Amino acid sequence: MVEIRKPIPIQVAVNKVMNYSRLGNLEKVSLDDCDDRRLAEPIIAKHPIPPFTKSPYDGFALRSADTEQASLHNPVEFEVVEHIGAGIVPTKRVRKGQATRIMTGAQIPEGADCVAMFEICQSYERNGKNYMAIKRTMDKGQNIINKGSEVEMDDILIKAGTYINPGVKALLATFGYSEVTVAKKPVIGVIATGTELLDINEELQPGKIRNSNAYMIASQIKRAGGQVIYFGKLEDEFASSYDTIKNALHKVDMLITTGGVSVGDFDLMPQIYDKLGANVLFNKVAMRPGSVTTVAVREEQLLFGLSGNPSACYVGFELFVRPIIQRLQYSNKPFLKRIDAVLLEDFPKPNPFTRFVRSYLVYENGKVGVRLAGMDKSNVVTSLAYSSGLMVLPGGTRGYKSGAPIEVLLLNEQEGQKDF
Ligand SMILES: Nc1nc2c(c(=O)[nH]1)N[C@H]1C(S)=C(S)[C@@H](COP(=O)(O)OP(=O)(O)OC[C@H]3O[C@@H](n4cnc5c(N)ncnc54)[C@H](O)[C@@H]3O)O[C@H]1N2
Numbered sequence: 001m002v003e004i005r006k007p008i009p010i011q012v013a014v015n016k017v018m019n020y021s022r023l024g025n026l027e028k029v030s031l032d033d034c035d036d037r038r039l040a041e042p043i044i045a046k047h048p049i050p051p052f053t054k055s056p057y058d059g060f061a062l063r064s065a066d067t068e069q070a071s072l073h074n075p076v077e078f079e080v081v082e083h084i085g086a087g088i089v090p091t092k093r094v095r096k097g098q099a100t101r102i103m104t105g106a107q108i109p110e111g112a113d114c115v116a117m118f119e120i121c122q123s124y125e126r127n128g129k130n131y132m133a134i135k136r137t138m139d140k141g142q143n144i145i146n147k148g149s150e151v152e153m154d155d156i157l158i159k160a161g162t163y164i165n166p167g168v169k170a171l172l173a174t175f176g177y178s179e180v181t182v183a184k185k186p187v188i189g190v191i192a193t194g195t196e197l198l199d200i201n202e203e204l205q206p207g208k209i210r211n212s213n214a215y216m217i218a219s220q221i222k223r224a225g226g227q228v229i230y231f232g233k234l235e236d237e238f239a240s241s242y243d244t245i246k247n248a249l250h251k252v253d254m255l256i257t258t259g260g261v262s263v264g265d266f267d268l269m270p271q272i273y274d275k276l277g278a279n280v281l282f283n284k285v286a287m288r289p290g291s292v293t294t295v296a297v298r299e300e301q302l303l304f305g306l307s308g309n310p311s312a313c314y315v316g317f318e319l320f321v322r323p324i325i326q327r328l329q330y331s332n333k334p335f336l337k338r339i340d341a342v343l344l345e346d347f348p349k350p351n352p353f354t355r356f357v358r359s360y361l362v363y364e365n366g367k368v369g370v371r372l373a374g375m376d377k378s379n380v381v382t383s384l385a386y387s388s389g390l391m392v393l394p395g396g397t398r399g400y401k402s403g404a405p406i407e408v409l410l411l412n413e414q415e416g417q418k419d420f
């Protein structure tokens with residue numbers, strides 16, 4: 001008699017895996033090389049921004065009080081006492097009736113409390129001296145960017161765990177971080193199992209298919225922030241599979257296998273876990289696809305036994321492996337971001353188990369819509385290429401009509417969420 005496995009609820013399965021999550025070891029990488037990583041330490045302002053009071057325009061810095069009498073018919077004249085560009089520190093105090101010719105980004109000279117743009121000033125020379133005249137009044141503080149007006153020293157600007165995007169990088173550079181503290185990328189082993197598998201450079205043969213899962217998983221690992229060691233593909237043969245898997249475990253932080261986790265005569269993973277002495281956390285989850293997803297632990301090391309079916313393999317990774325990798329990188333929001341969307345076509349299948357349907361998002365008329373990315377079958381590979389989300393269709397429902405509100409997990413979003 002074949003073993004009858006009792007499926008556990010998804011949330012329970014997720015929690016069982018997350019019990020083994022931990023924060024990664026730290027390393028420093030150069031600012032140049034920190035793209036796509038996550039901060040392992042917060043960015044704290046090492047100085048105010050801007051660090052000095054400066055001009056937002058090209059113009060003249062002067063005392064606003066001196067413009068009090070200025071009007072269309074009464075231009076007020078100023079003697080121009082200094083000329084400074086950005087990067088030049090003014091040396092002269094601006095006194096009554098004086099102005100400094102100043103460029104965008106230059107430090108405001110002492111005495112001045114506003115900047116008049118070139119466009120409202122008239123510049124001229126008389127007897128070898130520079131003057132300017134203005135025909136309108138200026139307010140105190142007008143066109144001045146005050147020191148610290150953007151950020152005060154010691155402000156916590158970005159939290160640990162934040163994905164380093166170009167804007168975060170700009171901030172790191174602003175504060176002079178030539179090196180950035182990030183979590184070491186977890187080293188994740190990938191092994192494909194199946195006698196039917198061909199290498200990608202092999203011609204098709206009867207009864208065989210090319211191994212696509214290993215490449216898909218490697219890509220998912222990289223997208224999530226991990227580093228891949230690919231140990232190749234294994235024939236469904238116990239002794240050699242056991243040896244390869246056991247040896248691989250010494251070289252990785254965690255190991256992903258694909259295939260061989262169900263109840264088939266050549267599904268060897270259950271026996272391999274057994275012989276390894278690994279504790280199987282679960283081997284059946286109340287979900288589709290990916291119900292056979294198996295997770296085992298051996299000496300604190302996680303072994304993910306993903307399904308051989310491509311769509312099930314993909315979903316198993318995103319639900320169970322990705323959050324572990326995100327957490328290692330200090331993310332406080334390790335789970336896929338879940339949003340509300342409107343279903344844009346009928347989905348007539350009933351759902352005994354919660355279903356994660358490969359989908360793509362459509363942004364129309366101010367609403368987020370969602371459509372099926374292709375055939376909704378566990379063994380399908382084509383729909384994955386179009387998937388930007390996974391619709392979550394709860395178990396116990398009898399299909400959905402176009403227009404129904406639906407939750408969707410976002411696959412390409414860097415900011416996740418706290419809970420699954
Ligand atoms: N009697 C039962 N049969 C099956 C059950 C069940 O509960 N009772 N579960 C089904 C479900 S659901 C799934 S999902 C699959 C899971 O199968 P395995 O994880 O054991 O995977 P395999 O048997 O090795 O392969 C399944 C399928 O996937 C193809 N495959 C495998 N590896 C790759 C790869 N690297 N790249 C591309 N495709 C791959 C393989 O050729 C098979 O077609 O079991 C059901 N059966």
Ligand code: MOO
Binds near residue numbers: 287290292378
């Ligand atoms: O695990 Mo299977 O993918 O449920 O279809």
Ligand SMILES: [Mg+2]
Binds near residue numbers: 260262263264267308
């Ligand atoms: Mg099988």
